Amino acid sequence: MAAHKLFLWLTILGLMLSACSSPDAASVPSAVPTITPQAVPITPTSGAPESAAVQAAQNALAANLGIQSASIQVSDVTSVDWPDSCLGLQDPAKACASIVTPGYKITLSANGSNYEVYTNKNGSSVKLVPNTVSSQKPAVQSAVKDLSQKLHLNSDQIKVNSVEEVQWPNGCLGVQPMGVMCNQLVTPGYRIVLEAIGNQYEYHSNQSGDRVVLVATPTSNAGVPLLVWQSNDLPCQTAQISVDGLAFGPCSGQLTAVSFVNPGRSNELKYFIQTYQAFTLVQTPAGSVTFSGQGQQAATPDVERSMAEWARLLVDESEGGHGGQNAGLVMTWHRSGGIAGLCNDLNVYSSGMAYTSSCRGAQGGNLGTAFLSPDELKQLYNWVDSYGRFAIDRNPPPGTADGFSMTLSFMGSGKKAATTLVDQALLLEFANSVFSQAANP
Numbered sequence: 003m004a005a006h007k008l009f010l011w012l013t014i015l016g017l018m019l020s021a022c023s024s025p026d027a028a029s030v031p032s033a034v035p036t037i038t039p040q041a042v043p044i045t046p047t048s049g050a051p052e053s054a055a056v057q058a059a060q061n062a063l064a065a066n067l068g069i070q071s072a073s074i075q076v077s078d079v080t081s082v083d084w085p086d087s088c089l090g091l092q093d094p095a096k097a098c099a100s101i102v103t104p105g106y107k108i109t110l111s112a113n114g115s116n117y118e119v120y121t122n123k124n125g126s127s128v129k130l131v132p133n134t135v136s137s138q139k140p141a142v143q144s145a146v147k148d149l150s151q152k153l154h155l156n157s158d159q160i161k162v163n164s165v166e167e168v169q170w171p172n173g174c175l176g177v178q179p180m181g182v183m184c185n186q187l188v189t190p191g192y193r194i195v196l197e198a199i200g201n202q203y204e205y206h207s208n209q210s211g212d213r214v215v216l217v218a219t220p221t222s223n224a225g226v227p228l229l230v231w232q233s234n235d236l237p238c239q240t241a242q243i244s245v246d247g248l249a250f251g252p253c254s255g256q257l258t259a260v261s262f263v264n265p266g267r268s269n270e271l272k273y274f275i276q277t278y279q280a281f282t283l284v285q286t287p288a289g290s291v292t293f294s295g296q297g298q299q300a301a302t303p304d305v306e307r308s309m310a311e312w313a314r315l316l317v318d319e320s321e322g323g324h325g326g327q328n329a330g331l332v333m334t335w336h337r338s339g340g341i342a343g344l345c346n347d348l349n350v351y352s353s354g355m356a357y358t359s360s361c362r363g364a365q366g367g368n369l370g371t372a373f374l375s376p377d378e379l380k381q382l383y384n385w386v387d388s389y390g391r392f393a394i395d396r397n398p399p400p401g402t403a404d405g406f407s408m409t410l411s412f413m414g415s416g417k418k419a420a421t422t423l424v425d426q427a428l429l430l431e432f433a434n435s436v437f438s439q440a441a442n443p
Contacts, residue, residue, distance in 0.1 A: 089127060
């Protein structure tokens with residue numbers, strides 16, 4: 003009996019082991035096959051909000067790129083609660099209701115590139131994200147280039163907020179400049195809104211992008227203008243200058259607000275404010291000026307002119323420095339020699355600013371800056387208005403142990419030349435005096 007029970011248990015155990023054993027080795031594949039993922043476009047289904055939004059996004063992108071919507075694939079669809087009715091993409095030309103708007107952020111793929119499209123829930127509102135869709139349009143590239151030059155930024159520091167196709171009512175792209183006749187032909191183009199340094203700028207363009215016009219800029223964040231300048235020449239230009247920057251442009255048009263190209267300009271304006279009293283709308287050879295000073299000295303006509311010259315130089319800098327480093331430069335002076343082996347340079351500008359430097363090898367560099375006094379300005383402008391362009395070279399007599407060589411170049415607007423030794427001596431003495439004042443403040 004015991005032997006029978008033992009046989010029964012062994013039989014049951016054998017059956018259990020056979021059930022757990024592996025299948026025949028020939029039935030096991032030698033390698034797991036690799037599955038290549040395929041992009042599967044979502045086929046919209048009538049009545050499904052997500053499908054309707056996706057279809058609307060595909061149609062909008064297809065129209066923008068000029069391709070068939072069937073060639074656009076859907077990479078991703080994410081539900082989003084947009085912060086406003088503009089789907090998070092602000093447009094200064096349109097009012098946005100501050101209400102939460104349910105919708106989708108849809109990523110589409112076409113022609114080897116990815117594009118983002120924002121929609122509301124049912125696809126009745128669709129926004130192509132400009133940086134992913136419109137940045138390659140020639141008109142947008144032209145606008146970005148123009149703004150980057152005006153603000154002295156790299157193009158990658160400028161964001162494209164929106165691009166809207168527009169039928170402008172005339173050849174002036176919907177802008178009527180003072181004194182300009184515009185043809186009344188409807189002109190297709192774009193309204194382009196860019197963003198830089200936290201501010202928005204609106205451009206109008208034609209379709210090809212070979213004409214772009216800046217029509218709306220932020221107001222200057224530099225505060226109340228302390229110096230207002232207007233040119234004498236046509237086309238009329240103006241500038242509103244404060245300690246943090248300036249807004250400049252055509253007298254009858256939009257002004258562009260920028261920071262100083264040269265940060266030192268802020269201290270120069272502070273010097274004017276702290277030194278001279280206020281004055282209103284005075285006319286000078288360099289333009290008209292209104293100034294809100296807080297100093298004790300009354301500004302002489304030459305000081306008023308120096309402020310106008312200074313403002314004109316700032317506008318030139320902000321427009322891209324068309325005059326280069328020599329804009330406004332009226333006198334250069336160089337001195338070298340002596341037992342100590344001195345090498346000094348002086349640059350004097352029409353603004354009355356004097357800059358000194360050393361050109362003595364590794365010891366070279368800036369030595370100091372000075373503002374010409376009212377008397378020095380009077381003398382300088384007398385020369386500028388009388389003399390033309392000339393140069394003076396003075397070398398020490400042969401055999402002089404401690405002599406200096408001096409060279410002076412003068413760039414006036416008159417016609418005379420300093421040909422007499424007396425005139426030349428006065429100019430060299432003036433330069434030497436200004437250098438000593440600026441280099442040893």
